[in-house]
Amino acid sequence: MDPTERRSCLDLPTDILYEIGNRLDTRMDVLRFRSVCSSFRSAIPAPPRREASRFPLRIQPDLFLRASTVYALETPDGAAGSGRPRWLLMLEESAEPGCMMILSLYSQRRIAHMLHKFPKVLDSRQSRMVEICRQYTLHYSYRTKGRLFQGVQKAVMHPDAVGSDSDQCSVYFIDEGGKLGCWKYGDENWSYLEVDGSDIDQYDDIVAYDGKVWVVDSVGQILQLQTSFRLRSFSLPIYDIGVSRIGSQTPTFSRRLVVSGGDLYIVCRYTSDGPCSRGSPEKTSHYEVFRLDQRRARWEEVTSLGDSAFFLCNCCSFAVPARELDGHGEGNCIYPAEIRCINFEVFNLANRSLKWADYSDFQIGLLC
Incomplete structure (x- = not known):
């Protein structure tokens, strides 16, 4: 030849x-x-058949793990009925095969008031869909209207590959008190991690990355979760450098892990005391972003997210390329969730500026 x-x-x-x-x-x-x-x-095999047999996954008699997917969606011109063919939304398969529920990225609630603007049928031959990330939440049974289980603030499933089998998976979670728990397929109940020889037993976030499960503790140290349900320290802590920059004596802290471009980032948010109101001068937030250098096992501060925007939502955090936002959002910005407010922060990492935007002004599909 x-x-x-x-x-x-x-x-x-x-x-x-x-x-x-x-x-x-x-x-x-x-x-x-x-x-x-x-x-x-x-x-x-086709993924819908696999997914239908996996979710909702029973954890306890009245508690289920449900999976949803964040998509960047481009529909044909006019299909959305609003002149904006691009959407950023979360879809969850319903109990009826082939049907989807549209959920809010921030509140995780089902969206009904905007359904008239959204196409009733999604044809993958005509609509461009880019999968951004998967998220997992624990819910009570449908007999209790499937309400969100409030005892867990974040959950991940591992392994998380498309072809992984349910009987090989484990569910790791951080509860509302910052404790780390685990449930393995076939267990009757979950168990909590016992920390030996450490004063730190509270964790801020958890994520599946690079084939492993990673957690960040209350001082900004990243740890790997071993299959034996033991933690292995991987990096030195991140010192709270944002405290001096924000100028507050009583700030609150939050740390979120974000996977972007094959790298693992941590977003540290420092917020001063003050009411949550639109454009409030009393409320001040400051953000620091670090990238994990796996070779050196340390965090390195970054001043640019490149062409990505970071979304910090309640049950998952993720990165979206600016091209998928179609001009309705900016790259190199951080969009955190504030479910108790009618508006939210937009932090520009390039000039370190903070502005407030109303949900109705932020036109990225069904975000509100």
């Missing part, structure tokens, strides 16, 4: 297709892979 002759990807052996398909990270990638041709489609 002429070495310059190009072979079609349709000629790939079945075993190679299988290996490629099982390394895809998102359900949308799997759907696109299977849409190439019949040989690609037969190499791996």
Whole structure:
């Protein structure tokens, strides 16, 4: 055969297709892979059938783990009925196969008042969908209207690959008191981590990254969670340099982990005392962002997020490329959730400026 002759990807052996398909990270990638041709489609099963058998996943008799997906969606012109073809939204599969519930990114509540602006049918051949991240939440059974379980502030599932089986998964979570817990498939109940020889037993955030589960403790130290449900220290703490910069004697702190461009970041927020009201001069926030240098096992402060925007939501935090915001949001900015306010902060990391915006002014699809 002429070495310059190009072979079609349709000629790939079945075993190679299988290996490629099982390394895809998102359900949308799997759907696109299977849409190439019949040989690609037969190499791996469709994700909807897998997901339908996995979620909601029973943790306790009346407690279930539910999964939802954040998408950047581009619909055909006019389909959205508002002149804005791009959306940033969260979809959760309902009990009825093929049907989706649209949830608010910030409040996790079902959105009904904007459904008339959204297309009733999503056709992947006409609509461009980019999967941003997956999030997991614990809910009571549907007999109690599936309300959110308030005892857990964040949960992750591991392994989190598209092709992973439920009987191999574990659910790790941080409860409202900052304690770290775990539930393994088949367990009757969850258990809490016992910390030996450490004064620190409270954790701010947890994330699945680079095939592992990572947590950040109350002093900004990153730790890896081992399969034996033990923590291994990975980095030195982040010192609270933002306290002096914000100029408050009694600030509150929060730390969120964000995966962006294959790197792990931590966003430290320092907020002074003051009421939460639109444009309030009494309330001042300051943000510091650090990137994890795995080779040196340390945090490095960054002054730019590049072309990404960080969204800090209640049950998950994620990065969105600015091109997916279609001019309705800015790159190199941080958008935190403030569910008790009618407005929210927008922090520009380039000039370190903070402004307040009303939800109705922030037109990125169904964000409010």
